Amino acid sequence: MTLTRRSVLAGGAACLVAPWQWLGAASPVAPQAARGTAPAPDLVLTPGPATLQLAPPDYPATDVWAYNGAVPGPELRLKQGAEFSARLTNGLSQDTTIHWHGVRLPIGMDGVPGASQAPVQPGGSFDYHFTLRDAGTFWYHPHMASAEQVARGLSGPLIVEEADAPDIDADVTLVLDDWRMTETAQIHDSFGAFHDLSHAGRLGNYVTVNGRDDWTRAVHSGARLRLRLVNTATARVFRLRPRDMVLWVVALDGMPLETPQIMDELVLGPAQRIDVMADIQADPNGEALLASVERDASFVVAAFPTGPKARAAARPAPRALPPNALPALDLKRARKVALVMDGGAMRGLSSARYKGQQMDMRALATAGQFWAFNGQAGMSDAPLADVAVGETLRIGIENRTAFAHAQHLHGHHFRAVEAEGHLGPWRDTILVAQGETREIAFTAEEPGDWMFHCHMLSHQMAGMMTWIRVI
Numbered sequence: 001m002t003l004t005r006r007s008v009l010a011g012g013a014a015c016l017v018a019p020w021q022w023l024g025a026a027s028p029v030a031p032q033a034a035r036g037t038a039p040a041p042d043l044v045l046t047p048g049p050a051t052l053q054l055a056p057p058d059y060p061a062t063d064v065w066a067y068n069g070a071v072p073g074p075e076l077r078l079k080q081g082a083e084f085s086a087r088l089t090n091g092l093s094q095d096t097t098i099h100w101h102g103v104r105l106p107i108g109m110d111g112v113p114g115a116s117q118a119p120v121q122p123g124g125s126f127d128y129h130f131t132l133r134d135a136g137t138f139w140y141h142p143h144m145a146s147a148e149q150v151a152r153g154l155s156g157p158l159i160v161e162e163a164d165a166p167d168i169d170a171d172v173t174l175v176l177d178d179w180r181m182t183e184t185a186q187i188h189d190s191f192g193a194f195h196d197l198s199h200a201g202r203l204g205n206y207v208t209v210n211g212r213d214d215w216t217r218a219v220h221s222g223a224r225l226r227l228r229l230v231n232t233a234t235a236r237v238f239r240l241r242p243r244d245m246v247l248w249v250v251a252l253d254g255m256p257l258e259t260p261q262i263m264d265e266l267v268l269g270p271a272q273r274i275d276v277m278a279d280i281q282a283d284p285n286g287e288a289l290l291a292s293v294e295r296d297a298s299f300v301v302a303a304f305p306t307g308p309k310a311r312a313a314a315r316p317a318p319r320a321l322p323p324n325a326l327p328a329l330d331l332k333r334a335r336k337v338a339l340v341m342d343g344g345a346m347r348g349l350s351s352a353r354y355k356g357q358q359m360d361m362r363a364l365a366t367a368g369q370f371w372a373f374n375g376q377a378g379m380s381d382a383p384l385a386d387v388a389v390g391e392t393l394r395i396g397i398e399n400r401t402a403f404a405h406a407q408h409l410h411g412h413h414f415r416a417v418e419a420e421g422h423l424g425p426w427r428d429t430i431l432v433a434q435g436e437t438r439e440i441a442f443t444a445e446e447p448g449d450w451m452f453h454c455h456m457l458s459h460q461m462a463g464m465m466t467w468i469r470v471i
């Protein structure tokens with residue numbers, strides 16, 4: 001299959017047939033607040049096999065793995081400060097866990113087998129309970145065999161609403177995914193193919209938004225939508241451009257910007273989120289579009305056909321969302337550690353440590369390992385750093401590979417340290433381009449062993465992971 005959605009931009013809107021209809025995501029599921037200590041959760045998430053019409057109607061339905069039979073999984077929507085409580089019951093024929101990506105929580109709820117909890121076996125269950133400290137756009141996915149489990153469809157959005165909703169006409173979650181499909185719209189079972197492991201990851205050939213390739217939402221001309229964009233793809237970096245709408249970026253990876261910023265292009269690496277206020281500029285009976293701009297083509301990811309005008313006057317610039325209370329950074333006293341990324345095609349690893357042994361390139365490749373952090377492929381016995389609660393750590397990341405990597409830190413948000421100590425926005429996942437050097441800083445908050453890994457999940461599988469111990 002190829003990316004089938006109609007091509008766009010530069011006046012390519014000739015073939016528009018978007019109907020006036022509401023094609024929504026799975027309906028929100030709001031678990032009840034936990035009372036006392038850990039009652040049985042009302043919300044149950046069951047990953048298991050399902051068959052869904054992901055491809056256009058002239059293709060067969062696709063066998064996927066899905067939470068509660070839906071792709072993406074149910075949208076979990078709660079208020080900031082609420083107690084979150086969910087039971088995972090494993091309907092797969094292999095072990096799994098759930099990781100709540102970007103959520104600050106105790107290590108025992110982080111979903112990493114080995115560091116946080118035991119794997120949940122087929123038929124088994126595990127209860128997750130934590131307080132939602134931050135408002136924002138988050139998501140959940142398995143943290144076992146994730147290069148396969150996520151790519152087969154296991155992921156869903158977790159939305160935490162601010163106490164006071166911003167002034168908008170609609171709040172819309174757009175989960176972007178990228179599938180590698182066969183000619184009969186089945187998920188290609190080439191998981192762990194060496195070419196993907198050693199190059200840009202498992203890039204797909206079919207893009208969906210909320211599980212569809214023709215996601216459309218009817219809006220009023222002049223409406224302001226809050227779009228919550230989530231990239232659940234395991235490798236694809238989306239570059240999104242608007243047509244006939246203005247995009248104000250208000251939050252990255254769940255954390256509000258101090259000042260909303262108009263952007264002409266949004267770059268969304270794997271696992272990243274962007275919240276934008278989208279002001280629809282298309283006239284009535286027109287259409288605003290969000291398109292993905294690829295090297296070889298661009299295609300529509302979301303269409304907003306317009307009805308009558310929403311209001312007489314346009315809204316003023318959106319206000320910043322209320323900030324979440326993140327721990328301050330102390331750059332001056334911060335300890336510094338270096339993280340050198342090596343490996344991959346075009347820059348092969350000559351040797352690295354793996355499972356306690358120094359190995360040459362051949363032996364590493366045989367073991368499916370193509371990447372290393374500081375000369376170590378896969379998890380090391382010792383952490384990248386030990387930090388005390390309250391201590392700020394600066395990590396210098398040097399990407400010596402020929403590929404971009406989406407580095408994700410569990411349990412904490414960080415800021416990039418730019419020239420002259422200027423700090424970038426808070427994030428939990430940062431794209432580090434090929435050949436680039438970046439520095440990030442965070443203040444340790446929760447004791448535990450927190451993973452720090454590439455969210456191009458084939459890269460993680462092939463060695464790009466480490467961990468930080470907070471004591």
Ligand code: C2O
Pocket residue numbers: 099101141143271408410451453455
């Ligand atoms: Cu979104 Cu370690 O993961």
Ligand code: CU
Pocket residue numbers: 404405406454455456459460464
């Ligand atoms: Cu990577």
